[in-house]
Amino acid sequence: MAHSVRIFDGSSVMDRLLKDAKQLKGSYVKVGYPAGGKLGAPSKKGSSHNPYQDVSELATVAATHEYGAPKKNIPKRATIRPAIDKGKEKIGKLQAKLVDAVFAGKITIEQALDTLGEFLISLIKKEISTLLLPPLSPKTIKRKKSSKPLIDMGQMRNSVNFTRHRAN
Numbered sequence: 001m002a003h004s005v006r007i008f009d010g011s012s013v014m015d016r017l018l019k020d021a022k023q024l025k026g027s028y029v030k031v032g033y034p035a036g037g038k039l040g041a042p043s044k045k046g047s048s049h050n051p052y053q054d055v056s057e058l059a060t061v062a063a064t065h066e067y068g069a070p071k072k073n074i075p076k077r078a079t080i081r082p083a084i085d086k087g088k089e090k091i092g093k094l095q096a097k098l099v100d101a102v103f104a105g106k107i108t109i110e111q112a113l114d115t116l117g118e119f120l121i122s123l124i125k126k127e128i129s130t131l132l133l134p135p136l137s138p139k140t141i142k143r144k145k146s147s148k149p150l151i152d153m154g155q156m157r158n159s160v161n162f163t164r165h166r167a168n
Helices: 011-025 055-067 080-086 088-103 109-130 138-144 155-159
Strands: 028-032 161-165
Touching: 028 109, 055 080, 055 155, 080 088, 080 109, 088 109, 109 155, 109 161
Parallel strands: none
Antiparallel strands: 028 161
């Protein structure tokens, strides 16, 4: 009976794992309306204003809704922070799976960051779509012809995006 012996040098595997661990440690995604990001198209005709022309304009409006502007009589209608808070457990589980997949060599760090970014976008879009409180004023409902907060043309929801940041 013949036996074969295979010698395995694990140093190259360890080198890759250490490199991946170091790069993962400082890698992250930013989600929301990043500068230079893609502006989503309106999904329907709006009530009283034209579509936004750049992301910075839309980001200002989104921030106003996220935190409110009491002096302008605009209540807080946060979507980004609540979406992340509500999704913390799912986000943590996804991050663990993605790290495992990177270490197993099944996906790249970029693919992991893209998957995480897309997942975060889906959470925020769902939050925008399901937000009901605080209700719109009767004047706004009449102008928009809808009682749905934050949804006029759909452009804000369609513009949620992420940027990927890798450690060096």
